Amino acid sequence: MKLFTVGPVQMYARTLQEASKQLPYFRTNEFSQIMKDNERSLKQCLNLHDGSIVTLTGSGSAGMEAVVACSFRKSDRVLIINGGSFGARFVSLCKVYGIPYDTVSLAYGEALTNEHLSAIDGSVYTALLVNIHETSTGQLYDISILSRFVKQYHLYFIVDAISSFLADAYDMDAYGIDCTILSSQKALSLAPGISMVALRNRFYEEMIAPKDDICLYLSIKEHMKNMQRGQTPNTPAVGIILELHDMLSYIEEQSVAHMVAQTRKKAVYFRQKAQQLGLIIPDYPLSNALTPIYFPKGNAEEVYQYLKEHYDIYVTPSGGDLKTKVLRVGHLGDVTLSDYDALCEKIKEIL
Numbered sequence: 001m002k003l004f005t006v007g008p009v010q011m012y013a014r015t016l017q018e019a020s021k022q023l024p025y026f027r028t029n030e031f032s033q034i035m036k037d038n039e040r041s042l043k044q045c046l047n048l049h050d051g052s053i054v055t056l057t058g059s060g061s062a063g064m065e066a067v068v069a070c071s072f073r074k075s076d077r078v079l080i081i082n083g084g085s086f087g088a089r090f091v092s093l094c095k096v097y098g099i100p101y102d103t104v105s106l107a108y109g110e111a112l113t114n115e116h117l118s119a120i121d122g123s124v125y126t127a128l129l130v131n132i133h134e135t136s137t138g139q140l141y142d143i144s145i146l147s148r149f150v151k152q153y154h155l156y157f158i159v160d161a162i163s164s165f166l167a168d169a170y171d172m173d174a175y176g177i178d179c180t181i182l183s184s185q186k187a188l189s190l191a192p193g194i195s196m197v198a199l200r201n202r203f204y205e206e207m208i209a210p211k212d213d214i215c216l217y218l219s220i221k222e223h224m225k226n227m228q229r230g231q232t233p234n235t236p237a238v239g240i241i242l243e244l245h246d247m248l249s250y251i252e253e254q255s256v257a258h259m260v261a262q263t264r265k266k267a268v269y270f271r272q273k274a275q276q277l278g279l280i281i282p283d284y285p286l287s288n289a290l291t292p293i294y295f296p297k298g299n300a301e302e303v304y305q306y307l308k309e310h311y312d313i314y315v316t317p318s319g320g321d322l323k324t325k326v327l328r329v330g331h332l333g334d335v336t337l338s339d340y341d342a343l344c345e346k347i348k349e350i351l
């Protein structure tokens with residue numbers, strides 16, 4: 001089986017080995033030390049100096065939900081960049097929790113530009129919420145445009161970087177990002193099941209700490225209290241936390257810049273080959289995490305099925321309106337340039 005998906009992705013041998021071990025009991029000093037180590041390392045990877053990391057057991061959407069539910073109330077108003085199904089998830093969360101919001105809505109294929117934001121009076125908002133890489137389309141939004149906007153209007157800047165972290169350059173301090181949401185199964189290439197929320201101290205103290213909880217399992221306050229001693233309120237996904245610990249030591253050895261460069265190299269290599277095959281790649285700015293391929297004849301599903309049935313190769317199908325038109329080829333995890341040679345050969349055979 002070969003996964004060119006965006007999560008879960010092809011896992012590294014070291015992670016599979018880590019995952020095969022007996023899990024330890026977790027209310028111990030040793031496990032607390034691992035949690036603290038993960039926090040230190042993730043802060044370094046994100047370039048967050050004054051902040052904390054909480055680890056939630058739940059997929060990335062749990063991280064999104066915890067942040068929305070614990071940070072905002074009816075008295076706030078947030079601005080959401082909605083350019084696909086993950087932007088729409090922030091919209092759904094605000095609806096469920098009764099948080100007033102507006103959106104910058106992008107049509108399929110429309111790139112986010114400065115003009116979208118310069119038309120908006122930001123002074124009515126508490127925060128800007130964005131999925132910096134909208135995974136459903138592959139668009140990577142220009143963080144400098146968004147950063148300028150939040151700085152101009154003194155908004156909190158909440159970024160879901162779940163599918164962009166380690167694939168594209170990212171820097172919380174440089175761009176004034178107050179909160180970053182990550183999850184285990186994208187570029188970290190671990191099993192799905194945990195999400196990590198990085199919180200700048202000021203954001204936590206001003207927006208989360210003073211509020212009464214409206215949920216318990218996803219309470220960021222409860223997680224922060226427990227994290228003082230390197231623990232979680234409930235039994236966490238112990239195994240994935242250990243996988244994370246192992247992966248972070250590898251990333252520290254290699255450097256984040258190296259990880260991003262490796263992913264970029266795969267993306268550039270595949271895009272060149274795909275263009276040689278006559279495949280259509282959209283022209284909006286793309287994350288290194290994946291390449292969307294547009295099938296004008298509407299045969300995306302057939303190509304997906306053929307690769308799966310004949311070769312046990314998985315690319316990422318699309319949902320909704322894009323189902324028959326767009327496949328996404330992932331560049332995360334343990335895939336090599338020669339894997340892309342093989343993939344392109346198979347695609348050529350189908351076409």
Ligand SMILES: *Cc1c(COP(=O)(O)O)cnc(C)c1O
Nearest residue numbers: 059060061086131135160162163
């Ligand atoms: C994968 C992903 C998520 C989380 O989805 P889950 O299925 O809950 O893990 C959230 N946002 C983005 C941008 C993603 O790519």
